Amino acid sequence: MLLTLDIGNTNITIGGYEGKKLRFVSRMATDRSRMEDQYAIELRDILDIYGVKVIDVTGAIIGSVVPPVTTYITRAIRKLTKIEPVVVGEKTVTGLDVRLNPPEALGADLVAGCVAAVELYGGPCIIWDMGTATTVSVIDSNGSMLGGCIIPGAGISMEALTSRTAQLPAISMEAPDKVVGTNTVDCMRSGLIYGQASMVDGMCDRIEEELGVKCKVIATGGLSRDIVSYCRREIIYSCNLLLEGLRMLHEKNLPV
Numbered sequence: 001m002l003l004t005l006d007i008g009n010t011n012i013t014i015g016g017y018e019g020k021k022l023r024f025v026s027r028m029a030t031d032r033s034r035m036e037d038q039y040a041i042e043l044r045d046i047l048d049i050y051g052v053k054v055i056d057v058t059g060a061i062i063g064s065v066v067p068p069v070t071t072y073i074t075r076a077i078r079k080l081t082k083i084e085p086v087v088v089g090e091k092t093v094t095g096l097d098v099r100l101n102p103p104e105a106l107g108a109d110l111v112a113g114c115v116a117a118v119e120l121y122g123g124p125c126i127i128w129d130m131g132t133a134t135t136v137s138v139i140d141s142n143g144s145m146l147g148g149c150i151i152p153g154a155g156i157s158m159e160a161l162t163s164r165t166a167q168l169p170a171i172s173m174e175a176p177d178k179v180v181g182t183n184t185v186d187c188m189r190s191g192l193i194y195g196q197a198s199m200v201d202g203m204c205d206r207i208e209e210e211l212g213v214k215c216k217v218i219a220t221g222g223l224s225r226d227i228v229s230y231c232r233r234e235i236i237y238s239c240n241l242l243l244e245g246l247r248m249l250h251e252k253n254l255p256v
Contacts, residue, residue: 001016001017001018001023001052001056001057001058001059002016002017002018002057002058002059002060002061002247002250003015003016003017003057003059003060003061003077003085004016004017004060004061004063004243004246004247004250005060005061005062005063005064005073005077005085005246006063006064006109006112006242006243006246007030007062007063007064007065007066007069007070007073008030008065008066008109008131008132009030009065009066009131009132009133010029010030010131010132010222011027011028011029011030011222012027012028012029012030012069012073013025013026013027013242013243014026014027014028014043014046015240015243015246015247016047016050016052017243017247020247022240022243022244023050023052024050024052025240025243026046026049026050028042028046030066030069031069032066032068032069034069034072035072036072036073036075036076036079037076037079039072039073039076040076040077040079040080043076043077043080044080054080054081057080057081057083058083059083059085059086059250060077060081060083060085060086061085061086061087061088061246061247061249061250061253062074062077062085062086062087062088062108062246063088063108063109063111063112063242063245063246063249064087064088064108064109065107065108065109070087073085074087086249086250086253088108088111088112088246088249089108090104092111092249092252092253093249093252093253094111094115094249094252095115095252096111096114096115096118096143096144096145097142097143097144097145098144098145099144099145099146099147100145100147106145107135109129109135109242110129110135110137110145110148111245111249112241112242112243112244112245112246112249113127113129113137113220113241113242113245114127114137114139114145114245115245115248115249116238116241116242116244116245116248117137117139117218117241117245118139118143119244119248120238120241120244121216121218121236122143122216123139123140123141123142123143123144123215124138124139124140124141124211124213124214124215124216125138125139125215125216125217125218126138126139126204126207126215126216126217126218127139127148127218127219127220127241128200128217128218128219128220128221128224128228128235129219129220129221129224129241129242130153130154130196130219130220130221130222130223130224130227131153131221131222131223132153132155132156133150133151133152133153133156134150134151134152134153134154134221134223135148135149135150135151136148136149136150136151136203136207138207138211138215140211141213146211149203151199153223154173154192154196154223154226154227155223157192158170158171158188158192161188167184168184168188169184169185169188171185171188171189171192172189173189173192173193173223173226174189174193174226175189175190175193175194175226175230176189176190176193178190179194193226193227193230194230196227197227197228197230197231197232200217200219200227200228200231200233200235201231201232201233204217204233216236217233217234217235217236218235218236218237218238218241219235219236219237219238220237220238220239220240220241220242224237224239225237225239
C-alpha cells in the first residue's frame with residue numbers, strides 16, 4: 001500500500017492506495033506542537049481503523065506547506081514503517097513545465113494538484129484549491145503551469161470579520177435561501193457563500209479573457225464543496241485531486 005500525505009495548514013489528509021485504487025481517506029489535525037512519536041501513534045491507529053497492517057505499507061509520499069510538520073511526519077513514517085518517504089520538493093520529478101519565476105516557488109500542494117489536473121482533465125484548465133488559503137492555478141493547452149492567484153480562504157475571511165467587529169457572530173457555512181439577507185446571520189452567510197461563488201465565477205471570466213480561451217474549471221479543498229455548488233459556471237469537483245497527484249508523483253519518482 002502507498003500512503004499519500006497532504007500536509008496543509010489546518011489538516012493532514014492521508015490517502016491509502018492499492019495500485020491506482022484509493023482504499024481509504026483519513027484526516028488528522030496539523031499540530032506543530034506534536035513530535036514524531038505522537039504522529040507515529042496516530043498514523044498507526046488510522047491504519048488499524050482501516051484494517052491496514054504496517055507491514056503492508058510499501059511506499060509513502062508527502063506534499064507539505066508546513067515545513068516543521070514535514071520533518072516530524074517524515075520521521076514518524078520512517079519509524080513506523082522503516083520506509084523512506086518521498087518528500088515533494090525542488091528535486092522531485094514532476095513532468096510539469098512551470099512558468100513561475102523561479103519555478104521552485106510552486107508549493108508542493110499546487111504541484112500535486114497541477115500534475116493530477118493535467119493527467120485527468122488536460123488543459124487549458126483553472127484549478128481552485130479552497131482551504132485555509134484559496135489558491136488558483138492556471139494550466140494552458142500545452143499543459144504548462146502559467147501561474148495563478150492566492151486569496152484569503154473563506155474561513156480566514158469570516159474569522160477576520162467576526163474577530164474585528166463587535167456585533168457580528170460566528171456562523172456556519174450554510175447558504176441562505178436568498179442573496180439579499182433579512183437578518184444579520186443570513187447577510188453574513190450570503191456574503192460568505194454567494195460572495196465566494198461570485199468571486200470564483202468572476203475570476204474565471206477574467207482568466208479566460210486574459211488567455212483568450214475557454215477553460216475547464218476544477219475545484220478541490222475542504223471548503224470547495226460548500227461554495228462551488230452555488231457558482232454559475234460548470235465546475236468539476238474533485239475532492240481527492242491532491243492525493244491523486246501525490247500518487248502520480250510517487251510513480252514518476254520511483255527508482256529506475
